[in-house]
Amino acid sequence: MQRYFVAKEQMTEQQVQIIGDDVKHxxxxxxxxxxxxxxxxxxxxxxxxxCISSKADNEIIADILEKLRPDTELPVQVTIAQGLPKGDKLELIVQKGTELGASGFLPYVAVRSIVKWDQKKASKKLERLGKIAKEAAEQSYRERIPVIHNICSLAQLKKELSSYDTVILAYEETAKSREQAQLGKALTALSSGGSILIIIGPEGGITEDEFKQLTEAGAIACGFGPRILRTETASLYALSAISYHFELMR
Amino acid sequence: MQRYFVAKEQMTEQQVQIIGDDVKHxxxxxxxxxxxxxxxxxxxxxxxxxCISSKADNEIIADILEKLRPDTELPVQVTIAQGLPKGDKLELIVQKGTELGASGFLPYVAVRSIVKWDQKKASKKLERLGKIAKEAAEQSYRERIPVIHNICSLAQLKKELSSYDTVILAYEETAKSREQAQLGKALTALSSGGSILIIIGPEGGITEDEFKQLTEAGAIACGFGPRILRTETASLYALSAISYHFELMR
Known part of the structure; x- marks a missing residue:
């Protein structure tokens, strides 16, 4: 059955009001x-x-038949801090990451980020990412639309670290040097209801200096298997592993 | 460092000969x-x-300095049987699936596959997928290029099932009905060195009849978490979960 998100004030005890683009859809x-x-x-x-009870060009009213319990949210809150990648990779990351259960996306400007977002481009991009997240959340039967955070600097990202229970830094060198058990250890130490920030570098990865700053601020460097993943694949790996760990390994 | 695959006969004890497109690259x-x-x-x-010791327009010779042990192959052999999806989704599946360690890809024509491949289109598509797999294998530091199998029918796919130690069928209804533990159980029962076939439906999933035929032939229906994944996301989930299970949960 087709799924739509509406604002809280559009849902009363008996009815749902649908407005905007969803009416057209x-x-x-x-x-x-x-x-x-x-x-x-x-x-x-x-x-x-x-059940749709009335329709007009700009508004649909539907009568509520029953309350559902999809229970499709991950038992832990996962935010993806993604070093700004090239092209439309961020769109793929948000779409697939939403399907895989992410709670939020936090794009940051890494030293090796090549793309630059000015104010105008940023607000347009963030709006588009919000739309992609909403559509992917509807399609995958999520109960919440992931939050698209404003783009930030590494300094701002570092300040955010303390608001998460666990901070994981995807680190390729760690993958190469076979420190494979860190992710499993970090997830095992986290309880249900906890929050995780996953920091991923842009193409070319993070620099030694960024690595030092982030690990000193509390991030745990983790390898995501021995293969070298492209930047847009790393978050999908982490989210799938987290789902498998918390939802399927029972 | 840049990585290239060469044919066995192009690598002697002391030297590597590089020909074809890689010379240009x-x-x-x-x-x-x-x-x-x-x-x-x-x-x-x-x-x-x-180390490159000589170059010409159509051939490069490099002297071998040392043998490496990348050890980047998954400890189990995973083949992705993908119901033919729309557009260029199969290219995304092969690229990301190669990064995530798949051994092979087996496209099959499902009842709900909308795209049709005639002989000419199929050979062109398979050639392109082979190229994508090679490039992704080089980029992710794989030791083997995944095999792109010829497209087959459901009847042919069913005959293949017995050649794998475990056959997993991604099943959305199972996800909805909370049969979540099956994948974990199936992976726990499999030992290192074993082979897995992961069967994934096209857009719209597999039909009840396909489900019946495949499970009767030995496939285990597994949910990949409670969210509804798009067809191109399912294999990435499975491969990430398999990597996490066999490579990181130690």
Missing amino acids: ILRVMRMDVGDEIICSDNDSRTVRC | ILRVMRMDVGDEIICSDNDSRTVRC
């Missing part, structure tokens, strides 16, 4: 009508199955 | 010269560091 793309059923989430704790 | 893209070092693998068991 429901009527023109999905060609749905009065009587058809959809699933709506308020991006917090309510997910409901409901 | 070494001379024009990387702008390397006599005296520069590269890493070469024979796609079997030999990986060497070597």
